[in-house]
Amino acid sequence: MPIEPVAARRRAADAGSIAIREVSFGFGAGRPEVLDDVTFDVASGEFFVLLGPSGCGKSTVLNLIAGFEQPTQGTVLASGRPVEGAARDRVVIFQDSDSLYGWLTVRDNVTFPLRVQGIAARERDERALAALKVVGLKGHEDKYPAELSGGMKQRTQLARALVLDAPILLMDEPFAALDAQTRSILQDELVQLSVTMRRTVLFITHDIGEAILLGDRVGIMRAGPGSSIKETIVVDLPRPRRRGSADFGTLYERIHRSISEEVQQALRREDSLL
């Protein structure tokens, strides 16, 4: 019976995958549900963008996958295993750069995850330098976070996530706080990086253009409360994608309409409640 080989193949394919099954989440009785019956899959190595209006619970989904929160119902799987708390195979890149350790230099911030594991100083520095090179921060190793621009801080966060070789990267609106120019540069760089680094990325944003530019697929969320995935759109445009191209514009329109419907329905719901 070929059970063993199939199971083994299944495990290999599962590495880096994410599965959310009928997940609900709320902050306790008497308060509205944040998520109600969310289901979606992210394949290993896929770049999946979660898009939705502000306050729809995008970050909550990410927190559940990261293991910072536990679902009230349903299951969250990472690499085929149920998520039980945060772990090294899923690294978060936060929107706010306050997750960098202000008392450590850029180098020491990046080597931090390696120090936790007790990896020798020499290997730590080599790996940190390699990661800093990838994100274009070579030569800034000895600076402190307060001496960096917003874009450089996010590059440092990215480098700190890359040193770990974690199969899953969870990015929570990492470019939302940056100026438009820096944001567009970092978006382009992330596109290039995502091709070479071959990791699963769950990327959260409320920016439609960013979603189309980066994602293999885009999951559109309903307006909260009790949000879920409204639809999932495959972005089958060749990379690198040009923001000005006709296909880009068509897809933008389509997604924009879908989200506008959500927002308008949410507003009508509020009106009828009033």
Added chain:
Amino acid sequence: MSTLTQQRRVGAMGYALSVAVILALWQYGSSQAIIPLLFPSPLSTLRTAMRLLDEGRLTIDVIASLRRIAIGFVIGSSAGIVLGMLMGSFRAVRIVFDPYVQFFRALPALAWIPAAMVWLGTGEESKIALLVYTTVFVVALNTMIGVASVPVNQIRGARCFGCSNAQVFLMVKAPATVPFMLTGMRLAMGNCFSTIVAAELLAPKNGLGYLIFSARTWMQTEYAFVGIVILGLLGLIVDRAFVFATRRLLQRFLPRPNR
């Protein structure tokens, strides 16, 4: 000349002017006193200070007081940091200790003098105990607040990197709390300079508090003024030295304006 040095020069002149005005008012005021003995002038205070310095007594008093403060401050700060870190990190510890910290924080060391005398005698122990008491709660409270203010993303990030609870405590919470510990210590240091006067009421043989109180016995008001001025100056110098030292040694832990 840069504007910065210009500003500094103006600042220094301002300080000098302010001190000069106070000294002049003090000199004038004491000259109007009916019995000069009761209100010594700055000049007679200075003369007395010089004489006490010559006799070697002033040096002994200064060293005795500073030594007590140093010992009490170091013990109290260490205990306060440990207590504050534990209170900040563990709910159970916080629930148990918080009422005491809040209660004793508001209660001055002065109130404990009789008890300290009865329990610990009139030697060094009771004086140092009062200084430890002065320090520990302020430092603990500030440290506790510091632990609570560590950005949640710093802790969540650490969890992603596989930090154990102990590693989160030592590698994130403790260094992130350093500025709050230092604030608590600086406040405590100031309080120590007021407690030392009270502590040296306890059958002392030396110390600036003793110098101040001995004035009463022999009607030597100048002694009290010498003690007050020296104590005030020492408090100022030690505070400046504390700020200078932390900026030099712990710069990377201190908050900086973001770019």
